[in-house]
Amino acid sequence: MTTASTIPISTESEAPWQLPYRGTVGMVCLIIAEAAIFAIFFVSYIFYIGKSLSGPTPREVLELPIFGTICLLSSSITVHWAVAALRKDNIRSCALGLASTVLLGGIFMVSTAEEWYHLIYEKGLTIRTNLFGTTYYSLVGLHATHVIVGLILLSIALFTALTGRIKEEHSEKLEVVSLYWHFVDAIWVGVFLVVYVIGR
Amino acid sequence: MSPATRVMEAVDETQAVKRPAFEVIYDWVTTVDHKKIGIMYIVYALIFLVIGGVEAILMRIQLAVPNNHFVSPQVFNQLFTMHGTTMIFFMAMPILFGFGNYLVPLMIGARDMAFPRLNAFSFWVSAFGGFLLYFSYLGGSGLYAAGSAPDVGWFAYAPLTAKVFSPGHSTDYWTLAVLLSGIGSIGTALNTVTTILCMRCRGMKLTKMPLLPWLYLVMSGMVFIAVSPLTAAQIMLMLDRYVGSHFFDTQAGGSAVLWMHYFWIFGHPEVYILILPTFAFMNEIIPVFSRKAIFGYPAMVAASVGIGFISLGVWAHHMFAVGMGPAGNTFFVFATMVISVPTGIKIFNWLATIWGGKVIFSLPMMFAIGFLFQFLIAGLTGIMLSAAPFDWQLTGSYFVVAHFHYVIVGGIIFSLFAAFYYWYPKATGRMLNTTLGKWHFWLFLIGFHLTFDFMHIPGILGMPRRIYTYEASRGWGTWNFIIGVGAIFQAIAVIIFAYNLVRSYFKGDIAGHDPWDAWTLEWATPSPPPVYNFAHDPTVNSRRPLWDLKHPEEPDSDFE
Numbered sequence: 012m013t014t015a016s017t018i019p020i021s022t023e024s025e026a027p028w029q030l031p032y033r034g035t036v037g038m039v040c041l042i043i044a045e046a047a048i049f050a051i052f053f054v055s056y057i058f059y060i061g062k063s064l065s066g067p068t069p070r071e072v073l074e075l076p077i078f079g080t081i082c083l084l085s086s087s088i089t090v091h092w093a094v095a096a097l098r099k100d101n102i103r104s105c106a107l108g109l110a111s112t113v114l115l116g117g118i119f120m121v122s123t124a125e126e127w128y129h130l131i132y133e134k135g136l137t138i139r140t141n142l143f144g145t146t147y148y149s150l151v152g153l154h155a156t157h158v159i160v161g162l163i164l165l166s167i168a169l170f171t172a173l174t175g176r177i178k179e180e181h182s183e184k185l186e187v188v189s190l191y192w193h194f195v196d197a198i199w200v201g202v203f204l205v206v207y208v209i210g211r
Numbered sequence: 212m213s214p215a216t217r218v219m220e221a222v223d224e225t226q227a228v229k230r231p232a233f234e235v236i237y238d239w240v241t242t243v244d245h246k247k248i249g250i251m252y253i254v255y256a257l258i259f260l261v262i263g264g265v266e267a268i269l270m271r272i273q274l275a276v277p278n279n280h281f282v283s284p285q286v287f288n289q290l291f292t293m294h295g296t297t298m299i300f301f302m303a304m305p306i307l308f309g310f311g312n313y314l315v316p317l318m319i320g321a322r323d324m325a326f327p328r329l330n331a332f333s334f335w336v337s338a339f340g341g342f343l344l345y346f347s348y349l350g351g352s353g354l355y356a357a358g359s360a361p362d363v364g365w366f367a368y369a370p371l372t373a374k375v376f377s378p379g380h381s382t383d384y385w386t387l388a389v390l391l392s393g394i395g396s397i398g399t400a401l402n403t404v405t406t407i408l409c410m411r412c413r414g415m416k417l418t419k420m421p422l423l424p425w426l427y428l429v430m431s432g433m434v435f436i437a438v439s440p441l442t443a444a445q446i447m448l449m450l451d452r453y454v455g456s457h458f459f460d461t462q463a464g465g466s467a468v469l470w471m472h473y474f475w476i477f478g479h480p481e482v483y484i485l486i487l488p489t490f491a492f493m494n495e496i497i498p499v500f501s502r503k504a505i506f507g508y509p510a511m512v513a514a515s516v517g518i519g520f521i522s523l524g525v526w527a528h529h530m531f532a533v534g535m536g537p538a539g540n541t542f543f544v545f546a547t548m549v550i551s552v553p554t555g556i557k558i559f560n561w562l563a564t565i566w567g568g569k570v571i572f573s574l575p576m577m578f579a580i581g582f583l584f585q586f587l588i589a590g591l592t593g594i595m596l597s598a599a600p601f602d603w604q605l606t607g608s609y610f611v612v613a614h615f616h617y618v619i620v621g622g623i624i625f626s627l628f629a630a631f632y633y634w635y636p637k638a639t640g641r642m643l644n645t646t647l648g649k650w651h652f653w654l655f656l657i658g659f660h661l662t663f664d665f666m667h668i669p670g671i672l673g674m675p676r677r678i679y680t681y682e683a684s685r686g687w688g689t690w691n692f693i694i695g696v697g698a699i700f701q702a703i704a705v706i707i708f709a710y711n712l713v714r715s716y717f718k719g720d721i722a723g724h725d726p727w728d729a730w731t732l733e734w735a736t737p738s739p740p741p742v743y744n745f746a747h748d749p750t751v752n753s754r755r756p757l758w759d760l761k762h763p764e765e766p767d768s769d770f771e
């Protein structure tokens with residue numbers, strides 16, 4: 012049995028038809044959704060500043076994580092280099108850019124781990140201690156989770172670069188990953204301001 | 212520029228060989244085809260519609276006469292919680308996403324969604340959420356203590372959900388189920404936006420896109436901004452319950468009102484997330500059966516975007532009774548009332564489309580007209596509720612229940628039925644039976660009005676929501692009996708509808724590819740459309756490409 016139908020198609024040559032790259036659009040959507048999730052955690056943090064019924068307070072235990080912050084923010088620059096290098100088909104600089112990004116992100120994670128160790132074992136602040144602990148660990152922890160996901164993605168990209176499987180035509184895809192990484196960095200600026208500047 | 216046409220031959224594969232059942236099931240479970248996923252969404256939502264409906268009938272039986280002891284207070288709490296949660300998260304959302312999944316790629320001339328695997332993932336995640344919710348009946352506190360389903364209401368107000376007030380795992384099932392449904396919704400919304408922005412066929416500029424994809428675009432955008440906060444709130448609630456954090460723990464200084472805000476930041480836009488796709492169905496159905504192009508296309512787009520934006524800023528009209536202070540109340544009263552402007556624009560445009568058209572009273576059109584009336588009435592009671600003093604009197608009463616069921620049943624469900632009658636021929640190749648359809652329509656219409664018109668009255672007489680029984684001396688008995696009868700009518704109508712769906716699949720009249728003489732691209736494919744939809748990528752020059760094909764002497768493309 013066959014069914015016939017008609018669809019309009021054009022025989023004449025037409026103006027070029029260009030649509031955005033779907034990886035980019037998808038990532039932008041994801042970033043909007045994630046930003047909304049972070050916004051709710053930020054609101055909770057701000058709403059509960061100074062409302063804990065018991066200590067310790069942020070002023071007593073928090074120190075400015077300057078070094079980690081510098082590392083994380085500069086990794087935005089290195090990932091940008093990596094993408095730019097790939098666009099020029101320069102695989103070696105691309106791999107170098109990716110490697111430094113992973114390294115800088117890794118240093119940031121180590122500094123966060125140290126901070127948590129210090130808070131938990133020396134200051135006795137856990138997620139159950141008080142509202143500060145609750146909001147602090149959930150917000151910073153949510154961000155750290157995103158850093159880890161980003162590091163995994165970047166490491167996969169680095170691996171393909173080192174084994175020589177990454178090509179110029181993959182630059183759009185790498186750009187999507189870098190978009191995510193820039194987002195993670197931007198969120199950190201917010202976390203830094205809210206937790207370490209306003210919150211103290 | 213007249214578009215050339217080409218005849219497409221497609222062999223109907225289903226007729227070719229009979230395959231073993233296992234293979235067929237395997238095909239469905241592993242499919243990434245947007246049409247199959249769409250149908251799976253719809254079937255799964257229909258199953259939950261029946262489950263939620265049974266819960267509703269049980270509640271109405273319990274309330275039909277005073278001093279009834281048909282179910283216990285505990286079971287009643289579980290019933291309204293499961294009913295609300297099921298209907299919103301596992302019926303309405305998935306069924307609308309199902310239609311979107313099925314229709315959006317076809318209407319924009321694409322071969323599939325932008326990310327087919329993400330599409331399958333989103334479906335299975337949210338379906339799993341639904342099963343998990345009902346698993347609570349078995350798993351709550353073990354198989355033998357059956358019936359430990361969630362009982363905290365579909366809004367799960369804090370601190371009712373705290374470990375002390377809600378021991379056991381029923382609330383954990385609720386929060387996990389809702390979380391999974393949220394992840395699925397965000398995934399599908401992301402897919403929908405990307406599909407619409409990146410996969411349109413040649414010539415389909417955003418200004419030439421049919422209204423249905425437009426509204427799904429706005430709706431998906433709202434999902435990012437409204438469902439994500441709910442997901443965040445569920446994460447917090449889980450942290451509270453599992454690791455002992457204090458977000459909503461009033462004993463440790465946490466705030467219960469914060470939960471209300473988070474819930475309604477989701478909850479209010481949610482009703483517009485549900486209503487926008489139903490507007491989208493109207494935008495396709497009303498013009499076709501009025502034989503006129505939609506009136507005011509740009510205004511329709513603008514109004515939808517406007518509704519999307521405004522609805523994000525009015526959530527706290529659900530919280531007037533909490534005591535937000537005069538400034539908060541005033542803001543949310545006015546913000547709420549502003550929504551009626553774009554909504555009014557839409558209603559006027561539909562009426563203008565019908566006006567002077569050659570109206571054909573087919574089943575989709577009958578349901579569409581029912582929708583218009585009932586949506587209008589629901590909007591009016593909505594305006595009444597948006598006045599804070601009025602709301603203080605009636606919030607928590609049956610008046611509010613009547614209002615939002617007017618929107619959800621009288622609006623969303625009616626337009627869904629219209630969409631079923633309209634697109635069923637496309638998806639199955641068979642028409643739904645008209646006689647059964649008319650029985651369905653009239654019984655459901657009468658039942659709906661018996662139930663929800665009369666529900667306003669005990670509300671005004673002071674009958675609170677969520678009580679499991681009441682004294683005869685209150686005088687609410689007669690009204691509740693009528694309400695119950697109406698509910699039975701609706702149930703019978705839905706059974707007829709279900710029978711029609713199944714029967715017509717095997718015995719319905721053959722539909723052909725364009726039974727309604729319609730204008731959008733999905734009707735250019737065979738019914739049901741083959742895998743990958745279009746053998747040749749279409750090109751369009753106007754909003755009604757098939758009109759241009761059928762009427763080369765006066766194509767739309769000359770006017771737009």
Ligand code: HEM
Pocket residue numbers: 482483485486528529530547548550551589590592593594596597598602605606607611614615618619
């Ligand atoms: C468009 C679809 C709509 C849906 C699905 C819907 C649904 C709902 C639901 C579920 C509630 C119950 C809240 C609760 O459980 O406490 C509600 C309450 C309310 N609705 Fe609607 N609604 C819609 C439209 C409107 C409109 C158009 C307005 C006003 C212009 C409106 C104003 C209100 C107000 C003020 C309340 C608060 C009642 C209260 O909490 O006492 N709604 N609505």
Ligand SMILES: [Cu+2]
Pocket residue numbers: 478479480525526528529
């Ligand atoms: Cu609302």
